[in-house]
Every structure is written in C-alpha cells, then in structure tokens.
Amino acid sequence: MADNGSEVRVFVRIRPTARFAQELIEYLPDGETINIRQRRDSKRDVVNNQLSSRSFRMSGVLHDVSQEDVYNTVAHNVVLGALEGYNGTIMCFGQTGAGKTYTMTGATESYRQRGLIPRAIQQVFSEVENRYSYSFTIHLSYLEIYNETLLDLLSSVRGTRAEPGGLAVVEEARGGVSVKGLSLHPVHNEDEALNLLFEGEMNRVIGSHAMNKNSSRSHCILTIYMESHSRTLSDARYITAKLNLVDLAGSERLGKTGSEGKEQKEAMSINRSLSFLEQTILALADRRREHVPFRQSKLTHSLRDSLGGNCNTILVANIYGEAAHIEETLTTLRFASRMKCIKTEPAVNEHIDPVVQMKKLQKEVQQLKQDLAIQNNMSNRISASYETLSESQVGEIQEQVQRFMEGSLEEISIVNNRQVKEVFKQFKLSVQQQEQKMREELSQNNSLAEKPESIPGSIVGKSRGPMGTVGEVEGRGFGVGVATLSQRHIDAQNPGKNKTKKAKENQGGPVKQTDGAHRMNSAQAARENMNAPSQDQQALASSQLSSRAQSVMESPPPKEEAFEDFKEEQGSELNRILRENKAVLLERRAHVQELTSSVNATKRKIDQATATLRQSQELRDSQGQFVGLDGNPVLDEAEVTLVLKLGDLKAQYRQDYQDLSGTRAEVSYCQHLVDQCRIRLLTEFESWYSESFLLPEEVQEVLRAGGTIRPGLVPVEKALALEEDEKERFERMRYKLLGESPSAISFYKAHIRTVKRRSSNRSHAGSSRRNSTPANPVKLPSILPVT
Numbered sequence: 015m016a017d018n019g020s021e022v023r024v025f026v027r028i029r030p031t032a033r034f035a036q037e038l039i040e041y042l043p044d045g046e047t048i049n050i051r052q053r054r055d056s057k058r059d060v061v062n063n064q065l066s067s068r069s070f071r072m073s074g075v076l077h078d079v080s081q082e083d084v085y086n087t088v089a090h091n092v093v094l095g096a097l098e099g100y101n102g103t104i105m106c107f108g109q110t111g112a113g114k115t116y117t118m119t120g121a122t123e124s125y126r127q128r129g130l131i132p133r134a135i136q137q138v139f140s141e142v143e144n145r146y147s148y149s150f151t152i153h154l155s156y157l158e159i160y161n162e163t164l165l166d167l168l169s170s171v172r173g174t175r176a177e178p179g180g181l182a183v184v185e186e187a188r189g190g191v192s193v194k195g196l197s198l199h200p201v202h203n204e205d206e207a208l209n210l211l212f213e214g215e216m217n218r219v220i221g222s223h224a225m226n227k228n229s230s231r232s233h234c235i236l237t238i239y240m241e242s243h244s245r246t247l248s249d250a251r252y253i254t255a256k257l258n259l260v261d262l263a264g265s266e267r268l269g270k271t272g273s274e275g276k277e278q279k280e281a282m283s284i285n286r287s288l289s290f291l292e293q294t295i296l297a298l299a300d301r302r303r304e305h306v307p308f309r310q311s312k313l314t315h316s317l318r319d320s321l322g323g324n325c326n327t328i329l330v331a332n333i334y335g336e337a338a339h340i341e342e343t344l345t346t347l348r349f350a351s352r353m354k355c356i357k358t359e360p361a362v363n364e365h366i367d368p369v370v371q372m373k374k375l376q377k378e379v380q381q382l383k384q385d386l387a388i389q390n391n392m393s394n395r396i397s398a399s400y401e402t403l404s405e406s407q408v409g410e411i412q413e414q415v416q417r418f419m420e421g422s423l424e425e426i427s428i429v430n431n432r433q434v435k436e437v438f439k440q441f442k443l444s445v446q447q448q449e450q451k452m453r454e455e456l457s458q459n460n461s462l463a464e465k466p467e468s469i470p471g472s473i474v475g476k477s478r479g480p481m482g483t484v485g486e487v488e489g490r491g492f493g494v495g496v497a498t499l500s501q502r503h504i505d506a507q508n509p510g511k512n513k514t515k516k517a518k519e520n521q522g523g524p525v526k527q528t529d530g531a532h533r534m535n536s537a538q539a540a541r542e543n544m545n546a547p548s549q550d551q552q553a554l555a556s557s558q559l560s561s562r563a564q565s566v567m568e569s570p571p572p573k574e575e576a577f578e579d580f581k582e583e584q585g586s587e588l589n590r591i592l593r594e595n596k597a598v599l600l601e602r603r604a605h606v607q608e609l610t611s612s613v614n615a616t617k618r619k620i621d622q623a624t625a626t627l628r629q630s631q632e633l634r635d636s637q638g639q640f641v642g643l644d645g646n647p648v649l650d651e652a653e654v655t656l657v658l659k660l661g662d663l664k665a666q667y668r669q670d671y672q673d674l675s676g677t678r679a680e681v682s683y684c685q686h687l688v689d690q691c692r693i694r695l696l697t698e699f700e701s702w703y704s705e706s707f708l709l710p711e712e713v714q715e716v717l718r719a720g721g722t723i724r725p726g727l728v729p730v731e732k733a734l735a736l737e738e739d740e741k742e743r744f745e746r747m748r749y750k751l752l753g754e755s756p757s758a759i760s761f762y763k764a765h766i767r768t769v770k771r772r773s774s775n776r777s778h779a780g781s782s783r784r785n786s787t788p789a790n791p792v793k794l795p796s797i798l799p800v801t
C-alpha cells in the first residue's frame with residue numbers, strides 16, 4: 015500500500031515531562047492542531063508580542079503516545095509503500111534532547127521502547143515472509159554526516175572495503191542520489207538487520223552536554239534498500255525502493271547546552287547544516303523558486319531525493335514541552351509547517367531487466383520454434399524451415415517463378431512460409447517488369463505510328479495511281495497498313511522475323527496460317543469450319559477466346575497484320591463507315607476542285623472581257639466620243655455585247671463562289687467525321703490488341719479498375735497520321751492551300767501530273783489505266799456519323 019499524499023506529512027511528538035507547559039502549549043481535539051502561546055513577560059523579548067499565540071496544523075500531534083502507536087501512525091504505511099516500490103523517508107527533527115533518537119532508534123535496552131528503525135526492520139521482514147509470490151533482496155547501509163564529513167557507520171563490519179577516496183554524494187542518471195563508497199550490506203532476516211543497526215549505533219558520535227548526556231553529534235541515515243521480483247510472472251519487470259530513516263542532530267543554543275571546545279564546534283556545524291536544511295525546505299515549499307540549494311551541505315545533498323521527490327516523506331518534529339524551551343519549540347514547529355508545504359509525487363520505481371528480457375524473448379522464440387516443429391511434423395511438413403532464405407535459395411525461387419510463368423514448370427515447390435513470401439515477391443517483381451515492358455512497347459508503337467511508311471506493307475509501296483486509285487488495295491477500297499501478298503509470303507518464309515505466324519500457329523488466334531504461304535482470316539476460317547460437321551461457330555469463338563488469353567504470354571503478332579484482321583472482324587462496321595465517309599469526303603473535295611476551276615475560269619473570262627472593254631473605250635476616246643442626249647458616251651454594239659457578257663460572268667462568278675463556300679463547309683464537316691471514325695477505329699484496335707496480346711488477365715483487371723496505363727489510348731494526331739494515306743495527305747494539304755491561295759492551283763496541277771506520270775510508269779503495260787474521273791459519278795451517300 016502506498017502513502018500517496020501529495021505533500022510531506024508532518025507529526026509533532028512531545029517529549030513527556032513533568033513540567034509540561036500547559037499554559038503555553040495547547041492541543042486541539044482534532045489531534046492535528048497545536049497552539050503555542052508566548053508569555054508577554056518573557057525575559058527573552060525576541061518574540062513579537064503581537065504574535066504571542068500561534069497555531070500550527072500538522073498531520074498529527076503525538077502526545078503521550080507509545081512507541082508502537084507512533085510507529086503505526088508514522089511509519090507503517092511508508093514501510094508498506096516501500097515494499098511496493100515507493101521510496102520513503104522518515105526524518106526526526108528538533109532541538110537537542112527533544113527525543114529524536116528515542117523516536118528513531120528507541121531505547122535499546124527495552125524491546126517495548128524500541129523505535130521506528132527496529133520496528134521498520136521487523137515489519138519489512140515480516141512482510142517479505144508473507145509475500146510468497148515475490149522474491150525480495152534487502153540491503154542496508156548506515157551513513158553518518160559529522161561536521162560535513164560522510165562516514166560509513168558499517169565500515170567496521172567484516173568484509174566491508176573502505177573507499178580510498180572517502181564517501182561522496184553522487185547524482186544518478188535517473189535523478190536520484192547515492193553515496194559513492196557507502197557499504198551496502200545484504201540482510202536476509204530481522205536479526206541480521208538489527209545486528210547491523212546496533213553495530214552502526216555503536217559507531218555513532220555521541221557527546222554529552224547539559225541537556226542530553228547521550229546527545230547525537232551527527233546526522234544519521236539508515237537506509238533499507240528493497241528489490242522485488244515476481245516469482246509467478248517471471249518477467250523482466252522488477253521494482254526497487256529505498257527507505258531512509260533519518261535521525262538528525264539536534265539544534266542547540268550553546269548557552270543552554272554549555273558546549274565548549276569540540277562540542278561547541280560540533281554544535282556550530284550541526285546548527286549550520288540544519289540552517290541549510292531549513293533554507294532547502296523553504297525553497298522546496300516555494301513553488302516559484304527554480305533553484306533549490308541541495309548542494310549547500312552534505313545533509314541536504316544526500317537527502318535530495320528524499321525531500322519532495324517521488325518519495326513518501328514523513329517528518330517527526332520532536333519538541334520538548336517545557337516552558338524554558340518554548341522558543342526552540344516555536345522554531346521546530348515553524349520548520350515543520352514549512353516542511354508540510356512541500357509537495358511530493360510518489361511513484362513506483364519500476365525497471366525492466368534487459369538481460370532477463372532478452373533471455374525471456376529468446377526462450378519464447380525457442381518455444382515457438384519447437385511448437386512449429388511439432389506442427390510441421392504432425393502435418394508432414396518435415397522440410398519446413400523458418401530461417402532467413404539464403405541468396406541461392408532466393409535465386410532458386412526466382413528461377414522457379416520464371417519457369418512457372420513461361421509454362422515450363424507446372425508447380426512451384428513451397429515448403430515453408432518464407433518461401434511463400436519470396437514467391438509472392440518474385441511474382442510482384444515479374445508483374446512490375448511486364449508493366450514496364452508494356453509501357454515501353456506502347457511508347458514504341460506510338461513512335462512507330464508517327465512514321466507510317468515504316469510499317470511493313472504500308473501504302474507507300476502500294477499506291478497504284480493518283481486520285482481515285484491511290485490507296486485502294488486489292489479492290490477492297492481504302493486500307494491502311496495491309497501487307498501485300500508478296501510481302502506476306504516473304505514474312506511467312508522467315509518465321510523468325512514474323513512473330514505473328516508463330517504466335518498464331520500456337521494460339522489459333524483470329525487469323526490462321528496453314529502452310530506459311532497463305533493466310534486466311536478468322537472469318538474465312540469460320541466459314542470453313544461451318545462446313546466441318548464436328549465444329550460450330552460457338553466452339554470456334556470460345557477457342558479463339560481461350561487462345562487469345564493464352565497468347566498473352568506469347569509474342570504478340572505484328573500490329574499491321576492484326577489491324578487488318580481487326581478491320582475485317584471486330585472493327586468491320588467502323589471500317590465500313592470510315593470508308594464510306596472517306597469516299598464522300600473525296601467526292602466533296604473533287605467538287606470543291608471543280609468549283610474552284612470554274613470560279614477561276616469565270617474570273618479569267620471577266621478579266622479578259624474587262625480588258626477588251628477597256629481597249630475599246632480607249633480606242634473610242636482616241637477617236638472622239640459620241641455623247642448622247644443624257645451626256646453619257648454612246649457605246650457601239652460590240653461594246654454593249656461585252657458589257658452584257660461581263661454582267662453574266664460576274665453573276666456566274668458570284669453563284670459559283672457561293673457554291674464553293676458551301677461545298678468547302680461540307681468538306682470540313684466530312685473531314686471531321688472521317689477523323690472521328692479514324693480515331694475510333696484505331697482506339698478500339700489498340701484496346702483490342704492490348705487485351706488480346708499484351709496484357710495478362712491480372713493486369714487487365716487492374717487497368718479496368720482504374721490503373722494509370724490505359725491500353726488503346728492513341729493521341730489524336732498519331733491516330734490521324736497512322737491511318738491517313740499519301741493521297742489523303744496530299745488532298746488535305748491541297749485543299750488547305752486552295753483555301754489559302756487560288757494561285758496555288760497551278761502548282762497542284764503540276765504535282766498531280768507528276769504523280770500520275772510516276773504511277774503510270776510503275777503500272778504494267780497491260781494494266782488498264784484508271785481514270786481519275788469515275789465514268790459514273792458516285793451518288794453522294796448520306797454522311798454516316800460515328801457515335
């Protein structure tokens with residue numbers, strides 16, 4: 015049990031005397047208040063008469079109380095607290111002969127009159143015996159401070175080594191103090207402890223003066239050190255406590271005690287150290303004071319952690335209740351009441367033994383390993399191990415994971431938990447690497463898209479003629495990136511270079527290749543399969559799906575071939591819309607060209623007619639003008655015809671120009687739709703391609719959930735560049751410039767002638783020459799918007 019008071023507890027004990035000054039000292043019934051009255055006719059008029067009565071409220075007043083009752087009131091709880099880890103200090107203070115030693119040590123000749131120290135020793139060992147679940151270690155030391163010198167009262171005990179440099183108060187790291195060199199004596203029972211107490215008592219400096227024939231000439235501190243460990247919990251936690259039992263030397267008036275010589279010198283030293291103690295108490299009691307002068311004296315320094323620290327502190331103020339000592343009584347009570355103001359914060363001294371803690375943990379680990387070994391044996395996991403994997407073991411797992419992912423290993427052998435973790439780690443690494451690779455591939459594809467001519471079989475080598483024939487492949491209308499048959503044949507003969515073939519042979523992908531020389535798309539395959547009685551469309555579709563999933567881990571086919579397949583299958587509808595929109599666009603552009611030519615021709619005719627009319631007028635001017643009645647010049651017939659023709663031409667010019675503007679707006683709209691179709695087609699293709707050939711299913715799931723990489727997102731300009739063929743680019747540029755400058759027409763005409771000539775030279779002699787102007791003008795289909 016701890017004495018958890020928040021201030022120092024102070025008791026007043028009055029030495030019994032037959033001449034007790036009843037008229038001066040009054041105890042109130044509450045047992046805590048004591049009133050002191052000063053005689054007005056006092057010979058020593060040092061007390062202010064206005065303060066002739068003074069009341070002191072203490073924790074208890076002990077008057078005519080037995081040693082046992084004093085112990086129970088003052089010390090019992092403090093000793094119990096010490097056994098539970100709270101430091102405790104019990105200190106007797108008072109004038110010489112007031113009964114401090116009697117209170118602290120008692121009368122050695124009488125068991126009943128034994129004091130606090132022997133009773134505390136008795137209680138400690140009695141409690142230790144009863145607390146079976148704890149093992150206690152008790153030590154004892156006995157320190158004397160005589161004339162500002164620290165002395166070990168137990169240095170005479172056998173086996174005690176004297177400290178060469180003497181004793182010194184040292185401050186500990188945790189804030190406490192200890193006396194370096196002071197002997198600590200282990201005690202196992204009450205007898206051993208009492209023997210040491212009496213040994214120390216024998217060594218105390220005792221003097222004799224008028225007031226006390228056995229006056230203590232020094233301050234003495236007997237300390238009982240306790241350390242307890244739980245026997246049942248066997249943990250590293252343990253508690254310690256110090257119980258200081260302090261018998262202070264008594265203050266004395268030299269005149270009263272009649273001390274001389276050595277005794278006088280001792281008395282002066284005692285008074286001085288008590289004065290320092292008082293100053294320290296004053297500082298501790300004053301919360302505003304930051305500095306407490308503990309180091310002023312050996313006494314205050316050594317009591318540093320006993321005065322107002324984490325300690326249960328008790329003061330017994332011994333007073334001599336005779337009228338002759340009323341002043342000393344007042345001084346003692348003032349000191350006591352100041353002491354009572356000191357706040358304390360008792361706290362258990364709990365520690366963790368690092369060695370025990372480590373051993374405990376090691377034992378726990380060992381125990382767990384044994385438990386696991388038993389578990390493993392029971393579940394036939396004999397090779398299970400819980401040690402950290404070596405580098406070679408990690409390397410082996412890495413290889414197994416690789417082979418597993420490639421398909422050359424059916425299962426990864428795992429026998430313990432660490433291997434499981436390592437396998438997951440390796441899978442994670444592999445996924446990260448694949449993601450990285452995929453990013454690189456996507457960026458490569460995009461850079462490829464910026465250079466359409468670098469795609470094998472691109473339109474550069476397939477352009478068969480200018481205008482309507484440019485980009486038309488194998489009679490299927492406009493196409494982009496379709497390999498020629500000859501090119502495909504070359505690819506097929508070089509399977510190492512053509513990953514598509516290998517991949518599709520393995521995968522049974524959308525397009526099948528039979529003998530390496532012929533390619534048939536999945537639509538054809540489906541048609542053929544329809545003829546086979548053992549297969550149906552559904553089976554084919556599911557086979558394609560599973561093969562596509564399987565293909566994720568294989569090399570993906572070249573994009574240009576995949577794109578062709580896509581346009582014929584999943585993207586066929588989009589591709590149809592694109593083709594039709596492009597046809598409309600081309601037709602509209604051709605119409606713009608016709609209108610532009612017409613406008614320019616009309617413009618030239620207007621210019622010509624204007625010039626002729628000007629010449630005629632100039633001639634007439636030179637010959638003399640005919641002026642009509644209205645004063646206007648009279649025109650001849652030719653001039654009238656010319657003026658009328660000029661009017662018609664200007665009207666036609668306005669009409670044609672209006673048509674041209676309208677048709678240009680149509681071209682812009684068509685161009686927009688074609689661009690949209692193209693982006694949509696390519697975007698869907700990229701998604702399809704990524705999902706079919708690049709991404710593992712797990713990654714796709716992540717991406718579907720909102721990952722950072724989205725397959726199929728092709729920048730608009732790249733999409734346009736990829737799909738736009740040479741003719742389209744030329745048309746787009748020409749159209750753009752047409753709008754900028756009509757005079758550029760000559761340039762374009764010359765360019766068109768060059769393109770035609772080259773195309774004509776490349777054509778076989780027997781090839782029919784395609785006419786840039788269709789025999790039957792295409793009827794404008796309705797524009798097909800894509801949504």
Ligand SMILES: Nc1ncnc2c1ncn2[C@@H]1O[C@H](COP(=O)(O)OP(=O)(O)OP(=O)(O)O)[C@@H](O)[C@H]1O
Nearest residue numbers: 029030110111112113114115116226229230263264
């Ligand atoms: N409560 C008491 N009951 C009986 N005798 C007492 C009591 N108090 C003190 N005495 C006696 O008074 C005498 C002086 O007491 P004690 O030596 O304890 O005084 P002290 O305060 O220690 O003096 P000093 O400071 O000089 O050492 C002793 O003989 C002691 O037995």
